[in-house]
Amino acid sequence: MLTDGHPxxxxxxxxxxxxxxxxxxNRTGLTLFVAHANGFPKEIWEPTLATLLSSPAGHAIDEIWCWEAVQHGDAALINHGSLSRYFDWQDNTRDILNFFTNFLPTEASAAPLPLHLTRIPEAESDRRRASGFQFRRLMIVGHSYGGCTSTLATENYPQLVDSLVLVDPVIPKPFVSKESFAVSEGKTDGLLIASLSRRDTWNTREEVLSSYLKNPFFRAWHPSVLKIYIEAGIYDTTDEAGNPIVKLKMPGIYESVVFSERTVGLEAWQNLPYIPERIPIRWIVPDRSDADEFGPPGATGERCWIRPKNSSNIKIPGAGHLIAQEFPVELGEDLRDFILEVYSDLYSQRTIPRPNL
Structure with missing residues (x-):
C-alpha cells in the first residue's frame, strides 16, 4: 500500500x-553537529565535549548541536505511541538534512532560542540547498549509526558540510562471498537479540549503577560516560501500583528496530569516493583486534583511504567500537587536534587566542 509517509x-x-x-x-562560524550511535542519548557526548571545550580548540567553536534520533533518549519519550516497528536509516539522514536546511538558525548567537525551533524562510532553505551555509562552517562528528547517516547526508548535500569526522561508522564494505556475509549477519543478529533482552526497569538509579558495574560491557566505559548515561538515558516514573521506578528512555525494542536495518550503510560505502575533496575526512577507528571491521578483513583500512585526498585517520589504542563510551578523553583530544589543524585560519583572527603547541 502506498502512502504519503508515516501518518x-x-x-x-x-x-x-x-x-x-x-x-x-568574535564569531568564527565554526559549528559542530554531533550524531550518536544506536542506543545512546544525545548527552553521551558530553564527556568528549568537555575535553574538547577545555582545550585551545574550544575558543574556535561558536556552537555545538548534539542530535537525537526519533527513537532515542528524550525523543523516544516524546514520540512514544507514534513510532513504527520499521525503520530505515535514511529516515535519520532525512531528519538531519531537514534540520540543516529548514531549522538551523542562520547564525550562531548567545541569545536563548525557543523550545521549538522556528522554520527559517523558504528562500533561505532554497539557498542552503543550492550553495550551503552563508555564515556557518559545519563540522559533522558521527559515531557508528550516527556516522553512517551523517555520511549519507554529506554525500547527498555536500555543499552544507565543511568537514567530516567519522568515529568507526557503520559503513560496511559489501562481502564477496555468502560465507563471509553470513558471519556478518550473525553478528548483527546477536546485537538485535541482545537489545531485545536488555533490562529496562529498576527500582532506583543506584540499582542501575550497581547492576551495570557487574556487567563487563558497561564496566569498560569511562566512569563519566556511565554517569551521564544513567543520568540522561533513564527517567523516573511509576509502576502499575504507583510505586516509583526508573526506566530506560529507549527500550530494547526500539534499539533492535534500528539494528534490523542493514542496507543503508552499503549505499554510504558506494558513494564515499565521491565526497568532494575539499571536505576533510577524519577517520577514528578501533585498535583492538576483536573489533568488527564492518566488512571482510581489511575493510577498515580500505574505508579510510577510499577517498585518499584530504583524508586522515587514527587508531585509539585499546579501543573497540564504542570509542565515545570507552575513551571520551582521547576522542576529545583528537577532535582538538583536528580543529587546530583544519581550522588554523581561525586563529589568525584577533579575537581568538593562538594556542601554545
Whole structure:
C-alpha cells in the first residue's frame, strides 16, 4: 500500500551548547553537529565535549548541536505511541538534512532560542540547498549509526558540510562471498537479540549503577560516560501500583528496530569516493583486534583511504567500537587536534587566542 509517509508526527530532540561570550565581533562560524550511535542519548557526548571545550580548540567553536534520533533518549519519550516497528536509516539522514536546511538558525548567537525551533524562510532553505551555509562552517562528528547517516547526508548535500569526522561508522564494505556475509549477519543478529533482552526497569538509579558495574560491557566505559548515561538515558516514573521506578528512555525494542536495518550503510560505502575533496575526512577507528571491521578483513583500512585526498585517520589504542563510551578523553583530544589543524585560519583572527603547541 502506498502512502504519503508515516501518518504521525515525530520529533527530534537536540542539545545546543553555545559560547556565553559569543558576539558578532568574535564569531568564527565554526559549528559542530554531533550524531550518536544506536542506543545512546544525545548527552553521551558530553564527556568528549568537555575535553574538547577545555582545550585551545574550544575558543574556535561558536556552537555545538548534539542530535537525537526519533527513537532515542528524550525523543523516544516524546514520540512514544507514534513510532513504527520499521525503520530505515535514511529516515535519520532525512531528519538531519531537514534540520540543516529548514531549522538551523542562520547564525550562531548567545541569545536563548525557543523550545521549538522556528522554520527559517523558504528562500533561505532554497539557498542552503543550492550553495550551503552563508555564515556557518559545519563540522559533522558521527559515531557508528550516527556516522553512517551523517555520511549519507554529506554525500547527498555536500555543499552544507565543511568537514567530516567519522568515529568507526557503520559503513560496511559489501562481502564477496555468502560465507563471509553470513558471519556478518550473525553478528548483527546477536546485537538485535541482545537489545531485545536488555533490562529496562529498576527500582532506583543506584540499582542501575550497581547492576551495570557487574556487567563487563558497561564496566569498560569511562566512569563519566556511565554517569551521564544513567543520568540522561533513564527517567523516573511509576509502576502499575504507583510505586516509583526508573526506566530506560529507549527500550530494547526500539534499539533492535534500528539494528534490523542493514542496507543503508552499503549505499554510504558506494558513494564515499565521491565526497568532494575539499571536505576533510577524519577517520577514528578501533585498535583492538576483536573489533568488527564492518566488512571482510581489511575493510577498515580500505574505508579510510577510499577517498585518499584530504583524508586522515587514527587508531585509539585499546579501543573497540564504542570509542565515545570507552575513551571520551582521547576522542576529545583528537577532535582538538583536528580543529587546530583544519581550522588554523581561525586563529589568525584577533579575537581568538593562538594556542601554545
Amino acid at each position: 504521525k508526527v515525530l520529533w527530534n530532540c537536540i542539545n545546543r551548547y553555545v559560547r556565553k561570550d559569543l558576539s558578532p565581533s
